[in-house]
Amino acid sequence: MSFVLNTPDDVRVMLDTIGVSSIDQLFLDIPEDMRLEKISGMQGSLTESQVFRHLDGLASKNNEPPSFVGAGAYNHYIPAAVDHLASRSEFYTAYTPYQAEVSQGTLTAIFEFQTMICRLTGMDIANASMYDGATSLAEAVLMSSRTSRKNTIVVSETVHPHYRQVLNTYAWANDLNILEVPTSGGVSDISGITQVLTDEVSAVVVQNPAFFGCIEDVKSCADAAQQHGAHLIVVVTEAMSLGLLKPPGELGADIVCGEGQSFGNPIGFGGPMLGLLAAGKKFMRSMPGRLIGKTVDHDGNEAYTMTLQTREQHIRRDRATSNICTNEGLCALRAAIYLSLVGTSLQKLARLNHTAASYLMKRLTDEGYTRVFDMPFYNEFVIRLDNARDIVRRMEQEGFLLGLTLEQYYPDLKDCVLMAVTECTTKTDIDNLVTTLKNTV
Numbered sequence: 001m002s003f004v005l006n007t008p009d010d011v012r013v014m015l016d017t018i019g020v021s022s023i024d025q026l027f028l029d030i031p032e033d034m035r036l037e038k039i040s041g042m043q044g045s046l047t048e049s050q051v052f053r054h055l056d057g058l059a060s061k062n063n064e065p066p067s068f069v070g071a072g073a074y075n076h077y078i079p080a081a082v083d084h085l086a087s088r089s090e091f092y093t094a095y096t097p098y099q100a101e102v103s104q105g106t107l108t109a110i111f112e113f114q115t116m117i118c119r120l121t122g123m124d125i126a127n128a129s130m131y132d133g134a135t136s137l138a139e140a141v142l143m144s145s146r147t148s149r150k151n152t153i154v155v156s157e158t159v160h161p162h163y164r165q166v167l168n169t170y171a172w173a174n175d176l177n178i179l180e181v182p183t184s185g186g187v188s189d190i191s192g193i194t195q196v197l198t199d200e201v202s203a204v205v206v207q208n209p210a211f212f213g214c215i216e217d218v219k220s221c222a223d224a225a226q227q228h229g230a231h232l233i234v235v236v237t238e239a240m241s242l243g244l245l246k247p248p249g250e251l252g253a254d255i256v257c258g259e260g261q262s263f264g265n266p267i268g269f270g271g272p273m274l275g276l277l278a279a280g281k282k283f284m285r286s287m288p289g290r291l292i293g294k295t296v297d298h299d300g301n302e303a304y305t306m307t308l309q310t311r312e313q314h315i316r317r318d319r320a321t322s323n324i325c326t327n328e329g330l331c332a333l334r335a336a337i338y339l340s341l342v343g344t345s346l347q348k349l350a351r352l353n354h355t356a357a358s359y360l361m362k363r364l365t366d367e368g369y370t371r372v373f374d375m376p377f378y379n380e381f382v383i384r385l386d387n388a389r390d391i392v393r394r395m396e397q398e399g400f401l402l403g404l405t406l407e408q409y410y411p412d413l414k415d416c417v418l419m420a421v422t423e424c425t426t427k428t429d430i431d432n433l434v435t436t437l438k439n440t441v
Contacts, residue, residue, distance in 0.1 A: 066429040067401040068360075070380050070420025071211070072133065072160050072237045072259060073267050077424050079341050082264045086334045097329075100305040107304035110329060111292040113336040120242040121256040122249025123278035127289040129328045130275025133259030134163040137235050138170035139288045139322055140257040140277060141203060144231045145176060146286050146321065150202035152177045154230070156188035158210035160237055161409040167205075183410075186214040186373030186382070190224060197228045203255070207235040208248065212418065213357075213380025214373050215245070222252025231255060239263055239276065240422075241378045243350030255279045264338025265331050274331040284308065288322030349423060353379040356430070357421035363434045372416055380420040382406065388415040391440060398436050 006014075011023070020026060027035065046054065067075055086092070090105055097103030097110075110128045117126035130136040141153050153171065155164060157180050164180070171178045179201075181192040188206045197204070204225040208216040218234060225232040234248040236258035248256045260274035261267070279287060285308065293307030342349060357379040364383055365371055372382040385391050388405050395402040403419035410416075421430070 063399075065396070065399045065401055066425065066433065068403050068419045068421065068425070068433065069401050070213075070238070070422075071404045071418055072162070073270070073273075074238055074240065074262050074379075074420065074422055075267060075424050076240065076262050076422050078264055078266060078338065081341055082334055082337045085337050086264075086330060091330065091333055097306065100303070104304060106329060106333075107292050107306070109333045109336055110290075111294055111304050112340070113332040114292060116336060116339045117260075117276055117278050120239075120247060121236075121253075121276075121278040122247025122251075123253075123256055124281040125284055125287065125291060126276070126278035127287050127291055128332050129289040130257075130277050131328065132271070132273035132275045133160070133235070133237055133257070133261075134166035135170075136257040136259075136275035136277045137163050137205070137233070138167050139275075140233050140255045140279075141167060141176065141205065142170065142174060143279070143283055143286050143288065143321070144203040144233060144255060145174070147283060148202040148229075148231065150200055150230075151175060152179065152198075152201045153203050153205060154179045154181060154193055154196055154201055155205040156181050156193065156207065156210075157183050157410075158186070158188050158212065158214075158216070159205055159207045159235055160211050163207075163235060163237075183210075183212075186210060186212040186375050187216050188221060190217065190220050193221065194224050197224060197230065199228050201225075201228055201230045203231040203233050205233045205235065207237065207258075208245070209238060209241055209378040209380065211237075212373055212382050213377040213420070214375040215377065218248055218251040218253065222254075226252065233257065236276070238378065238380070240346075240350050240353055243346035244354065244378070249278075249280075255283065260331070260335050263335035265334050272328070272331055274328060274335055286321055350378075352423045353421065356423065356425055356427075357381065359427070360419065360421050360425075360430045360433075363430060364437075367434060367438060372413070379422060380418060382413070382416050382418050384416050385441070386415055388417050391437075392417065394440050395433075395437065398440060400433050400436060402433075402437075 015021065097106045100107060113128060114126040118124065130139065145151055153176055155178055168178055179196050181189055181196060183189060187210050193204055204221060206216050206221050208218050210216055222232045231254040232252060233255045234253040236242060236256065239258065239260045239262040256278045258276050260276045265274055290306050291308040292304055294302065294304055297303040361371060361381050370384040372384055392402045392405055403417040406413040406416045406418055
């Protein structure tokens, strides 16, 4: 968006309108010793062309080394059409579509997004406006507890550590009891889950693919949960995997939640992210956020509207399911555009991710590095490296983002690194990484 300078006359009119004599008067509440006449190191006035040359010089210093870091945020290619269409003024000036009669375009886009998520997850309904994967998990657990009227949640430690931290915060505030079950070979310990399951458990939470990239036995987890009347919540942090793996709903999941950043949204230094939440029909009136529905207007024309809005802005606060307010519509729009462009090729794209990751894993094991978990995986896996933290730092100096050291989250996985590969990782990137790693070690 272009910057248009205010002229002195513009400034004077604005100051007169609000009844102050100078701009300095606007900052009287700031102590004088906190005000700066000049920022140290800041250049003097520049012309527009000089500013652009300066910014180009700064941009040229950016370094984008090949990244093998995943762990919940993935570097996928975004077609140019996504940026172009999502940047149209009809979308980026819109907020929550309260008035259906003037928001048909936005409502249509959200409806299509919900439909696509339902098809990918195998669930009946999906909503819009979840903040990110971690908070969507927390909201999924609260939704399960509201429906079952139970307050004990069993969580596998293969669920993303940050997601579990957010869930624990929500649980503390809502008097929920969280029971964490240790991992077993990179996946959920189903026997451990079964041992702690009782009829007082509201939900069992597992992640697929697991945090370590391994493929979970979702069906067995679902069977174990349902024997005690508990819901199975499946977390998905790498949404691209839904193009290749069987939908969680077909394996018995009651609720699917997670992160949709992989669909047309850049990593963006940590955000914004796109939370996903889909569930069976029985959860409809307990689902947070909003549900967009399709109907016909007075003349019989196809029309869209906010069908259910169980948040505190729309109903009595004590009956609201959530205080979610910010509209994630733009991120959902990008996901809908991306999925419509990719279409049925999503399966090929997901397979490409797995194939590339398999190539890296083979190159590393051929060189003698140990793969920690011998389980089927999607596009992430764990490798053991002596002095892993030091190696990761040294590889960064060599121009490679090697992966995530796991000791900080799983102390028993000392000197273990979680590595991820996407379609943006080339064969040359992988070969160069392996060669450099050999020389560095």
